[in-house]
Amino acid sequence: MATPARYRQTASSRPSQPSPTEKQQHATDKPKPAPSPSTGFSLFEILRILCALLLISCGMSRLCTSGESMTWGFNPWWTRAREWKALWNGHIRLTDADLAHHDGTDPSKPIYLALNGTIYDVSANPKTYGPGGSYHFFAGRDAARAFLTGCFQEDRTPDLRGVEEMYIPVDPPMPTEDPGAGKMWRKKEMSRAEMKMRHARELREARKRVREGLEHWHVLFRGEKGKPYFKVGEVEREEGWLEKLPRRELCEEARKGRPVRKVEEVWEVVGKE
Numbered sequence: 329m330a331t332p333a334r335y336r337q338t339a340s341s342r343p344s345q346p347s348p349t350e351k352q353q354h355a356t357d358k359p360k361p362a363p364s365p366s367t368g369f370s371l372f373e374i375l376r377i378l379c380a381l382l383l384i385s386c387g388m389s390r391l392c393t394s395g396e397s398m399t400w401g402f403n404p405w406w407t408r409a410r411e412w413k414a415l416w417n418g419h420i421r422l423t424d425a426d427l428a429h430h431d432g433t434d435p436s437k438p439i440y441l442a443l444n445g446t447i448y449d450v451s452a453n454p455k456t457y458g459p460g461g462s463y464h465f466f467a468g469r470d471a472a473r474a475f476l477t478g479c480f481q482e483d484r485t486p487d488l489r490g491v492e493e494m495y496i497p498v499d500p501p502m503p504t505e506d507p508g509a510g511k512m513w514r515k516k517e518m519s520r521a522e523m524k525m526r527h528a529r530e531l532r533e534a535r536k537r538v539r540e541g542l543e544h545w546h547v548l549f550r551g552e553k554g555k556p557y558f559k560v561g562e563v564e565r566e567e568g569w570l571e572k573l574p575r576r577e578l579c580e581e582a583r584k585g586r587p588v589r590k591v592e593e594v595w596e597v598v599g600k601e
């Protein structure tokens with residue numbers, strides 16, 4: 329069968345005869361190796377995989393932490409815009425009256441609370457410190473005393489005078505129930521010097537507990553327990569502010585919670601009834 333005209337090579341479509349110079353060039357050309365199929369990843373593919381892994385990790389973390397963290401709880405300060413802003417603004421000094429404007433009722437202002445003169449930003453937790461929050465009463469003020477006594481109504485004040493009393497033990501009542509029943513008791517006698525020494529020891533211990541109690545909260549608000557809180561400045565108060573406040577009694581709750589000395593330290597048996 330004759331080849332159809334469209335398949336027949338014309339003079340123009342036929343490869344032309346190589347020229348002598350082309351022939352020379354072909355002679356020196358080495359056969360190129362066939363490109364092997366690529367087994368490595370390109371930089372773009374690696375980046376794509378890393379981004380996908382990051383996204384999966386963020387999603388999983390959000391699910392596992394009930395929507396609280398996308399970084400598995402890793403929350404260093406430099407990842408928080410608010411802290412950079414505070415760093416930029418520098419340390420602030422607010423009066424107690426200024427501080428009151430930062431109780432979370434104005435959403436355009438950060439939520440602050442103060443502890444013994446140090447102001448912390450707790451805006452990261454509006455559920456607790458904002459309006460309607462369980463600890464909203466701590467926001468916009470320095471209620472250091474209440475942090476120790478737990479008297480959230482009466483002790484919203486920075487006045488810590490006499491608060492150490494809550495850690496000074498009281499005498500136990502005379503034992504009247506078993507194994508004390510049926511015995512006659514009397515208080516052990518102590519010399520004035522012994523009493524003075526005991527009081528000094530107990531006072532020292534109580535003051536230490538006040539410092540530790542406050543430090544426990546400072547640590548939390550400095551963000552050292554993983555909460556995204558941080559220090560922003562200090563409360564500015566006029567000289568002698570503390571003396572101007574009336575001295576206060578230890579609140580009932582704290583009085584009731586005072587430690588009790590051991591029976592044998594205070595009472596001794598002198599006979600049977």
Ligand code: HEM
Pocket residue numbers: 453456462463466474475476477478479555
């Ligand atoms: C001196 C006594 C107390 C003080 C000063 C105090 C203070 C606080 C503060 C400041 C927070 C928020 C912590 C944060 O920002 O992460 C908190 C949380 C919490 N407190 Fe207290 N607390 C006291 C006693 C109690 C008691 C006796 C209970 C339980 C009967 C309790 C239950 C809770 C609970 C459940 C939370 C976490 C939930 C939330 O933030 O609302 N607290 N406490």
